Amino acid sequence: MLNFQFFIPTRLIFGPGKLAELGTTPNLPKGDKALIIIGESGAMITNGYLDKVQAALGKQNVSTMVFDNISPNPKSDQIDEAAKLAREKNIDFIVALGGGSTIDAAKAIALLTTNVGKCWDFIQAGSGGGIVAENPSAPLIAIPTTAGTGTEADPWAVISKSGGTEKISLGSDSTFPYMSIIDPELMLSVPPRTTAYTGIDAFFHAVETFVSTEHQPMSDMLALESVHLITNYLPMAIEQSDNIEARTVMAWASTAAGMCETLSRCISHHSLEHALSAMYPELPHGLGLAKLSLPYFKRLIPGSPDRFEDLAMAMGYDTSGFDENQRASVFLEGLRVLLERTGLAQESLKNYGAKEEDVPQLVEIAMATMGKLFDYTPTEMDQDDLECIVSEAIAG
Numbered sequence: 001m002l003n004f005q006f007f008i009p010t011r012l013i014f015g016p017g018k019l020a021e022l023g024t025t026p027n028l029p030k031g032d033k034a035l036i037i038i039g040e041s042g043a044m045i046t047n048g049y050l051d052k053v054q055a056a057l058g059k060q061n062v063s064t065m066v067f068d069n070i071s072p073n074p075k076s077d078q079i080d081e082a083a084k085l086a087r088e089k090n091i092d093f094i095v096a097l098g099g100g101s102t103i104d105a106a107k108a109i110a111l112l113t114t115n116v117g118k119c120w121d122f123i124q125a126g127s128g129g130g131i132v133a134e135n136p137s138a139p140l141i142a143i144p145t146t147a148g149t150g151t152e153a154d155p156w157a158v159i160s161k162s163g164g165t166e167k168i169s170l171g172s173d174s175t176f177p178y179m180s181i182i183d184p185e186l187m188l189s190v191p192p193r194t195t196a197y198t199g200i201d202a203f204f205h206a207v208e209t210f211v212s213t214e215h216q217p218m219s220d221m222l223a224l225e226s227v228h229l230i231t232n233y234l235p236m237a238i239e240q241s242d243n244i245e246a247r248t249v250m251a252w253a254s255t256a257a258g259m260c261e262t263l264s265r266c267i268s269h270h271s272l273e274h275a276l277s278a279m280y281p282e283l284p285h286g287l288g289l290a291k292l293s294l295p296y297f298k299r300l301i302p303g304s305p306d307r308f309e310d311l312a313m314a315m316g317y318d319t320s321g322f323d324e325n326q327r328a329s330v331f332l333e334g335l336r337v338l339l340e341r342t343g344l345a346q347e348s349l350k351n352y353g354a355k356e357e358d359v360p361q362l363v364e365i366a367m368a369t370m371g372k373l374f375d376y377t378p379t380e381m382d383q384d385d386l387e388c389i390v391s392e393a394i395a396g
Contacts, residue, residue: 004216008262010142010153011179012255016244019049019143019183023056029139029178031092036066037082037106039098047189049145053097065089067109070098073281074105077162079119083112086138093139093178099198100149100285103142107157107175110137119159126166126369136174145186147237147250148198148286150205150258152180160278167278168369176262182255184247192238196342197286199234199250202226203338204289205257209264211300211307212376219263222256224314229253231315231334235341267377269296271370272390275362276354278369283352290344293335295392301328303379354394359387 013021034057038044045051045068054064067082082105086094091113096106108119114135115122121129142152151157155171190198206226209219230253237246273288301308308328309319315334319327339345363386367374374381381389 002217004263006218006263007173008153008176008259009173010177012153012182013179014182014252014255016183016185016248018181019052019186020056022053022141022181023059027179028060028062029093029141032062033090033092034062034064034095035082035086035089035091035109036064036095036097037070037102037109038066038068039070039072039102040068042068043189044097044145049097049186053095053143057095064095065091070102070105072101073160073167073277073285074101075160075162076119079105079108079112079159082109083119086113091138093141095141095143097143097145099144099146100151100201103144103149103151103177104157104159106140106142107137107151107155107177108159108170110140111170111175113138120161123159123168123170125168125372127161127164128168133172133174139178140175142177142180143186144180144182144254146190146194146198147187147247147254148201150202150254150256150261152177152182153255153258154262156261158274160281165278165365166369167274182251184244184251187247187251188242188244190241192241193343195238195241196234196344197284198254199230199237199286200290200342200344201286202250202254202257203230203234204269204293205261205266206230206253207297207311208266208269209257209260210311211304211378212265212267213378214265214376216263219260222263223260224310226253226257226260227311227314228316231338234338238342265376266373268366268370268374268381269293271366271373272296272362272386274370275366276349276390278365279358279362280349280352280354283349283354287344287347288349290339291347291349291393291396292389293339294332295389297335298332299381299385299389300377300379301332304328348396349394350396356391356394359390359394362390363387
């Protein structure tokens with residue numbers, strides 16, 4: 001029996017050159033003071049993207065301030081600092097310019113702009129305060145410059161606790177972006193390794209939401225579309241960074257997978273990775289997912305063979321030559337090939353400090369902080385299963 005909801009209130013403006021519409025759209029949030037959130041790397045300044053955003057908003061008589069202290073895997077104290085500035089300056093809306101970390105941070109900043117408290121007070125799991133926000137977030141315009149998280153089309157913000165080893169998501173109806181401008185031209189400057197890390201993140205968003213117990217018809221269609229496109233275009237985007245067709249396809253695949261995260265749910269694959277990148281904060285999220293993927297998904301296939309066969313076919317594999325028990329495993333072979341083609345198979349978690357002796361603690365963190373995603377996972381796994389998965393991922 002079909003049983004689902006559909007709610008994605010974000011206005012999406014998609015296509016090469018669409019950033020210019022920020023200066024003409026009649027659909028800006030109300031107000032004339034915006035806080036622009038960018039990452040600490042300075043890439044938005046170096047590439048000229050910040051100037052373009054400020055100039056476009058200037059055409060709409062919106063004055064801007066910039067907060068430029070957001071790290072990869074954004075920290076809760078960074079959120080608190082930016083939100084304090086937004087409240088003091090009576091900011092009307094937030095603009096996020098950058099990758100998934102920047103946009104996630106901006107969602108939390110928007111929430112704290114209109115609510116009293118610290119970021120971690122509003123986290124609902126782990127050591128979070130469990131407070132439910134009284135007021136809706138300030139409006140947020142999301143302008144992604146990478147194709148990976150899909151956060152421009154979902155309400156989720158993943159935040160790391162400053163000084164701790166917790167990495168947990170928050171989100172509500174009000175943390176959806178008010179508007180998202182997805183301009184693939186902004187992604188032409190992304191280096192090959194970052195393209196690989198972010199693109200494979202989008203791939204696993206689609207795979208996880210497709211096999212999740214919360215999947216539904218619209219998320220199924222978008223997930224299979226995303227899997228098909230990423231399989232074919234991610235290697236091209238890595239090898240040909242200036243290929244606007246590949247960048248455009250990857251941008252759409254990422255946004256589509258982000259919509260899947262809204263309509264369905266990710267599963268415990270993400271719980272395990274959040275533990276890894278919380279303990280080893282230099283680890284790129286997408287790389288963590290990639291290294292966990294083969295030991296993780298081989299344990300899921302027996303419980304959902306039809307779904308994994310569908311994924312294999314979406315990746316372009318013909319399963320008709322295999323017997324019924326082998327067809328789903330074609331997905332694993334396709335995944336191995338994709339990790340090889342993207343260069344992710346050759347990388348190691350050990351280069352980021354991962355150690356075998358940390359495995360029990362990593363599993364404990366995953367279950368304590370992102371345990372809810374285990375509820376949507378189609379195969380039950382016990383402590384031993386999870387420790388084996390993480391051990392295999394670290395061993396490579």
